[in-house]
Amino acid sequence: MTKKVLxxxxxxxxxxxxxSFEAIAAGKTVANGGEVVGVLLGDNVSGLTDVFAQYGADRxxxxxxxxxxxxTTDAYQQAILQVFDIExxxxxxxxxxxxxxxxxxxxAMKLQAGLMSDAVSVELxxxxxxxxxxIYSGKAFEKKKVKEGIVCATIRPNNIAALEQDPTxxxxxxxxxxxxxxxxxxxxxVVQKATGGVDLSEANVIVAGGRxxxxxxxxxxxxxxxxxxxxxxxxxxxxxxxxxxxxxxQIGQTGKVVTPDLYFAIGISGAIQHLAGMSNSKVIVAINxxxxxxxxxxxxYGIVGDLFEILPILTEELRNL
Ligand code: FAD
Numbered sequence: 001m002t003k004k005v006l007x008x009x010x011x012x013x014x015x016x017x018x019x020s021f022e023a024i025a026a027g028k029t030v031a032n033g034g035e036v037v038g039v040l041l042g043d044n045v046s047g048l049t050d051v052f053a054q055y056g057a058d059r060x061x062x063x064x065x066x067x068x069x070x071x072t073t074d075a076y077q078q079a080i081l082q083v084f085d086i087e088x089x090x091x092x093x094x095x096x097x098x099x100x101x102x103x104x105x106x107x108a109m110k111l112q113a114g115l116m117s118d119a120v121s122v123e124l125x126x127x128x129x130x131x132x133x134x135i136y137s138g139k140a141f142e143k144k145k146v147k148e149g150i151v152c153a154t155i156r157p158n159n160i161a162a163l164e165q166d167p168t169x170x171x172x173x174x175x176x177x178x179x180x181x182x183x184x185x186x187x188x189x190v191v192q193k194a195t196g197g198v199d200l201s202e203a204n205v206i207v208a209g210g211r212x213x214x215x216x217x218x219x220x221x222x223x224x225x226x227x228x229x230x231x232x233x234x235x236x237x238x239x240x241x242x243x244x245x246x247x248x249x250q251i252g253q254t255g256k257v258v259t260p261d262l263y264f265a266i267g268i269s270g271a272i273q274h275l276a277g278m279s280n281s282k283v284i285v286a287i288n289x290x291x292x293x294x295x296x297x298x299x300x301y302g303i304v305g306d307l308f309e310i311l312p313i314l315t316e317e318l319r320n321l
Contacts, residue, residue: 002034019095091151137276205231212267270295
């Protein structure tokens with residue numbers, strides 16, 4: 001049986017985040033040949049309809065409202081539920097981002113559905129969607145099947161491959177007038193920290209530093225390597241606690257969960273709470289002067305030595321490739 005699946009797009013700095021395209025790919029699997037409908041919420045998002053379609057949305061719904069300009073739980077929940085009432089779909093998929101983590105469980109509760117949160121893959125068993133999701137801080141994976149009711153899921157960025165973009169495609173667009181009321185929170189202003197451009201949770205390359213980096217200035221060579229590879233800088237909590245960098249860069253159980261193609265762990269011991277946020281990276285390179293450091297147990301490539309000697313050589317060699 002085919003299904004109709006809504007995919008809630010996530011817009012940042014005027015662009016759809018990659019995870020929204022990955023969610024379309026997940027939606028295609030769940031829909032089983034049915035329809036995947038992209039939903040764009042915001043106050044000036046209609047320019048993004050074609051790109052949503054180019055990554056596979058069969059139709060795009062635009063719901064614009066001044067109260068949707070910046071994400072708030074109440075406004076987005078109301079808007080999504082109103083689109084849901086009109087479309088009556090079989091499922092809804094969001095990115096497992098700050099937004100998806102917040103509104104996903106609320107939607108599931110309102111829709112009387114279970115929530116497949118933080119899914120890293122999805123497949124079909126007959127008509128039923130089976131989601132794979134990490135448990136026990138990434139030490140194991142469970143597979144869960146949605147046997148009945150609405151399929152409600154959030155997917156982890158960088159795990160489900162987006163479909164190839166068809167730049168010639170034009171979206172089949174409809175608009176929905178949403179009624180937003182009784183907001184308990186209103187965003188007056190958004191103050192953004194300069195993060196160097198590449199979004200940590202969607203970066204393909206991450207150069208992460210730990211307490212071994214020893215200072216704020218010590219992070220500069222890590223930034224250089226990240227810039228060279230088009231990646232982002234991340235950090236352990238040890239480095240954040242020591243005020244070498246901002247908590248927005250923290251990776252781990254109480255920080256961001258990342259799955260880049262390439263993860264450098266530099267001067268990071270590899271505590272279990274750090275591994276919870278990065279151990280599913282595709283290739284892990286560790287530099288640590290302690291050969292017994294637990295990070296080497298998950299690393300694909302390990303270099304034992306002083307990071308201050310090794311990092312400049314590594315960066316130079318990569319620059320000369
Ligand atoms: P350290 O453990 O101090 O390790 C520093 C490493 O640098 C050492 O292995 C050392 O050999 C190496 N080193 C030192 N100098 C050099 C050099 N010159 N060259 C090469 N290597 C060098 N941590 C997280 O990262 N993320 C989380 O989300 C997180 N959540 C937590 C939640 C809870 C509830 C708790 C209790 C802890 C959490 N932690 C988290 C903290 C975690 O337990 C560790 O304390 C932390 O990850 C350690 O950071 P670190 O590896 O940078 O520092």
